[in-house]
Amino acid sequence: MENKIKPQLRLQEKKDIKEILRQNIVVIIFTVLTVIGVILSDLPFHFMVRELVSRIGRNSFLVLSLIIPILAGVGLNFGIVVGAMAGQLGLIMVTYWGITGIPGILLTVLIATPVAVVLGWQTGVLFNKTKGQEMIAGLIVGYFANGLYQFVFLFLVGTLIPMKPGTPMVKPDGIGLRNTISLGSKHGEGMKYALDYVLQVNVWQLLIAAALALIAFKIIRNRKRGFKTPVASLIPNMILVVVSLVILLVPTFRMLANIKAPVVTWLLIVGLCLFNILIMKTKLGQDFKAIGRSQHIASVAGINVDQTRIIAVILSTVFASWGQIIFLQNIGTMNTYGSHMQVGMFSIAAILIGGASVTKANIWQALVGVILFHSVFIVSPTAGKVLFGDAQIGEFFRSFVVYGVIGVSLGLHAWKAATAKKKEETEE
């Protein structure tokens, strides 16, 4: 974040502090909310960090899958729920066949991807027919697809689709899948942690390595371009190194020091981040940007708007299906008829909390959003209990935040668009 803002500052002759505050108001509010929650909830700090690290691993990929449609002007893709269903289809089949570990993950991806491509393509076609109403259409598509999903897994499984008798995931009468399907209770059994436990490394050591690598990358890149790297731009990374070292070395933080991170999962997340950045440098990415700015101008310039929008939705749906696989292999239990339904709403709330809007998003907003949103998630039940004597209040507050933040940011966007239109009209 820090590095992103600073060059902009110089470019635009130092926007005043008010403007910066105004632009990052959502992030600031949620940072304050998180800090208050952390203080109120009085949870052990190492517990919160451990919880946060595992939530970053399991949710970031899903949230990052939202970026491309936003840049392509489709808006917040509530239709990622459909992608999540494709991921679950793959997981159900692989679990049924009893394939585990990395082969299991690969086969799941192999099954989920073509399904997600088809579903994403259909969703994209629908979005083209409902231009201007994509977001409500995406929400309803999720509900609609859920009906079909339930029909397949509650009625066709065991009747039209033969299942081995006595499979634990099938209901006792042989028709339909159970409400919850266990993906294994520990690593090595089923798909549980199939990706996360390939390589586990101490999170602080990992952070130090990443920060040092980033510093080296910056210095080398700047030297190639022929100018010296200002020390100030390296400060955030250096702080990260120092903090990590302190946690590792000072005995007081022993509980914090032994938290581990799933390296492969994190690498996949970094991979998607890089993909999101690199694709914008290609022809396709430029097309996304162009139709995101103005569909009319883009089509005059010879871009096939509808087709490009469909590609954006397909990419998003496929990434969402992979994201759901990452999510569920970490959780270890699939809520057959519920796991996918919350995905769209929670991911969208997260990216908005990170400071994204209906038309603007980047990987930093997605990642900051995941951290802030899930911090609020972790602390709100206990904070609710401390404040009101009832953990349920904290949970209701949490869902209020999810719905509220989506409503408010969509509202602000529509309000800005309406005032801009009015201005245009009066100028004419």
Add this chain to the structure above:
Amino acid sequence: MKDLIMNKIGLPRLIITSLFLGVFFLGAALGLPVAQQITDIIKRMGMYGILVLAMVPSIQSGTGPNFALPIGIITGLLGIVISLEIGMTGFSGLVGAVLISLPFAVIVGYFYGRLLNVVKGAEMTIATYTGFAAVSAMCIFWIILPFQSGTMKWPLGKGLRNTFPLDNSYGLILNDFLAFEIFGVHIPTGLLLTFFGACFLVYLFTKSKVGTETLAGGMNPNFAKASGVNIDRNRIVANILSTVLGAVGIIVYSQSFGFVQLYLAPLMMAFPAVASILIGGATAQRAKVSHVIIGVTLFQGLLAVALPVANEVFPEGNLSEIIRMVVQNGIILYALTKVNSNGK
């Protein structure tokens, strides 16, 4: 001729009508009591009717189907809870609940209408999330508001129950009013009178000066503006009316159901109501009272007959719930694809 039928009735309505009739006759062929089926259809129609009616003013004013119906529902529930808290029962209790909910519904509806005026063009999505947010905020209040009535409170712990019965106050009071049986079909006279009465009142509203102006503003904002119509004010009035109908609707629904459902129960209630009026022939920009009556009969009728038939054919699982999901959301999607082609 074929085109005429298609345009007049519309493909989705044709499909759903044939589905409804097909399921109905399948039920009869399977030996389910026809009189009971018709009783269920009529009861569900009356039960959901006013909630569907709430869509008429908002669609006519140009704000689209009222996806924020839960806001009105919450004010209605508040009316019920307060009326029970002060010990009202019988007809006076029912009327009391409506009267208590009115000021809340009017105030909330006013601010909701103002919100919609600010976000023109994105009303439907924002309405949905406004409704969702209101429901989850109200969940907190159901816990912390200091109600004391024993029937409504958890015996231990804080807050109101998720569901509580109305049998000691005004459960089924409208359904039983002047009720009679004909050929084994139970006719809930009071419920039907209330529904059709409400329909008539809304019809009168659409024919009033404000009503016609609202309709004009919704159909062609620029033209209406040029003729000196205050569109923004009319949109607010229409959404106040829609919110009030949501409040009255849930009170009628609850007395017919016999139970009051709080907390997350209102969260998804807008969608079946939206689907009903669309099935009745409305679009996201045009609606009439007749669409309400046709739509609620077809959609709730389909669900009423699908339930026993599905249970007969597929004893396991909840097939009628799946039919509801597919039909309800399918018709909403269909309507959304028509928003653009109608030139909005």
